[in-house]
Amino acid sequence: MTTQEIISIIEQSNTEKIRFAVTDIDGVLRGKIINKDKFFKGLQQGIGFCNVIFGWDSNDVCYDNGTISGWDTGYPDAFAQIDLNTFRLIPWNDDTPFFLADFSNDERLQTACPRTLLKKIQQQSIELGFSPVFAKEFEWFNFKETPQSLYDKQYANPTPLSPGMFGYSILRTSEHQNFYNDLFHLLRQFNVPLEGLHTETGNGVYEACIEYTNVLEAADRAVLFKTGVKEIAYKHGIVASFMAKWNSNLPGCSGHIHQNLFDSADNNLFFDAKDNNHISNILKHYIAGQLYCLPHIMPMFAPTVNSYKRYVSGAWAATTISWGIENRTTALRVINHAQNSLRLETRVPGADANPYLSMAASLASGLYGIKYQLPLSVEATMGSAYNNSELQQLPKTLADATELMKHSAVAKELFGDAFVDYYVRTREWEWKQFTQQVTDWEMKRYFEII
Secondary structure, three states, X not given: OOHHHHHHHHHHOOXXXXXXXXXXXXXXXXXXXXXXXXXXXXXXXXXXXXXXXXXXXXXXXXXXXXXXXXXXXXXXXXXXXXXXXXXXXXXXXXXXXXXXXEOOOOOOOOOOOHHHHHHHHHHHHHHOOOEEEEEEEEEEEEEOOOHHHHHHOOOOOOOEOOOOOOXXXXXXXXXXXXXXXXXXXXXXXXXXXXXXXXXXXXXOEEEEEEOOEEHHHHHHHHHHXXXXXXXXXXXXXXXXXXXXXXXXXXXXXXXXXXXXXXXXOOOEOOEOOOOOOOXXXXXXXXXXXXXXXXXXXXXXXXXXXXXXXXXXXXXXXXXXXXXXXXXXXXXXXXXXOOOOOOEEEEOOOEOOOOHHHHXXXXXXXXXXXXXXXXXXXXXXXXXXXXXXXXXXXXXXXXXXXXXXXXXXXXXXXXXXXXXXXXXXXXXXXXXXXXXXXXXXXXXXXXXXXX
16 A cells, blocks of 8 residues: 555544554564554654663663663653654554654664664665565464462463474464464454464474565564564464473473565575575575574574573474575574575574664675675585584574674674664673573572581
8 A cells, every 4th residue: 555545544534543663672573552643643744652672681671881872861762763664553453543653763773773774684685686575474372371370479470371392283373273373363454464374393392384575564564573473362262372482391482483585576586496406605605604604693593591591402393504405403493395495494592582783694694705705614404413522603692692692793794883882781681680580490409508
C-alpha cells in the first residue's frame, strides 16, 4: 500500500487507538497506545519517547556506565519516527492498527537504535548492487504457566506444555491444536507469514520458519514474531520462552538466519552452475567474511550470559568457527538444493538474539568478505565439526566475547566506533549483573559441605 492509502485506512477506521513500538538494544519491544490525533501529529513531528529505553537493561535497571542515556542527561524525550511501511492489524487484539518506529532521525539515539543500524547496513548492500534477502527461524519452549505463577515460584521448575522428546510430532501438535493453529493463522494475518511450524526435540518446544523477504522486513517480522507468539500464548494460558538455554539437560533455542543476495534482475548471486557445489565466488567471499568477523562481533549473535550455555557439543548448536555443505554441526551451513533457494544459514544466533543486530552482523560481515575479496581458506567441514580439534572455538562466555569486540578494529569498521562503544557497555553491564548474583548452583554446591 502507498503512504496515502495507509493514512486513509487509519482516518476511516472506527478505532480511536493505534499501537506502536520501538525495539531496544536487547530486542525487546517498547511501545504505547496512542490516539489518532497524536498518531497524525507524530507522522510530522515524531513521537516523544523517554530515552531511558536505551539507558536501561531488559529488567528496567538503569545503566551506570552509559553515554547515550543516563541520569546525567535528565532522561529527556527522544523522537521516534513511525514507519508507515510496517502497518498491520493485530488480529488477536480487535484488529488494532500497529506500526513499528525507530530513531533514524534522532541524532543522539540513532547510534543505539538497532533498527536504524540494520537500515544502514542494508543501504550499504544496495549501494554495492546487492539486494539482501533474509529469513529467520526460531525454536522456543512453551509452558503451562502464567506470568504470575512463574513469579510466585521464582521461575523454578516451570511446567512444560507437553512431556517427552517429540521432534516433528503430529501427536504433540494435536494435543494443543487450538494454540498451534492460532499461531499459524493469526501470525499470517499479522503479516508475519510462516513457511512451517512443528515440534522440536524437547519438552514443549516448537520451531517456526518465517517466509523470506528483504532484510529489514525480515527483521521486523522476527521481532514481531517473538512478541506475537507470547501474546497468542497468553490467550491460551501458556507462557512462551525464547531463552537460549533454560535447562541444561535439553537442547537450546536457536534463531538461525537464512540469507542470500540478489541482483537487480532477481538473480541469486550465491549460485554458480559451474561450481561443483554450485557456490559462487560471491558466496565464498561472503562466507569467508562471516568466518573472519565472527569472533569480533559474537555478542551481536549471543548477547546474554545464558546465550553461551547453548554452545554444547552434540546439542545442535555450533561450537566452532566453521562451515559446511548441508552440515548442521557447523556455524555456517550452505543449503544448495536448487538455484533460487541456494542460501547460507548462519546457525550461531540463539533465539535470544536481537534480530536487527544479528541480521546486521551477518550481512555486514558477509559484505566485508566481498569488499576485501577474502579467500575461503577454511575447508568445508565433512562430518561432525564437534570432533575437529583444528577448528577455532567460539568464545566461551559473554565476558570473553565482549572483551574481544571492545578492542576490535573490525567491529568498529563494520558498525562505527559509537555503536561499538555503546553496545559493549551494555554487554559489560549485563555481565556485571550476573557476577553479583548468588545462584542456586552455588547454594547447592557450597552451602553445607564447604
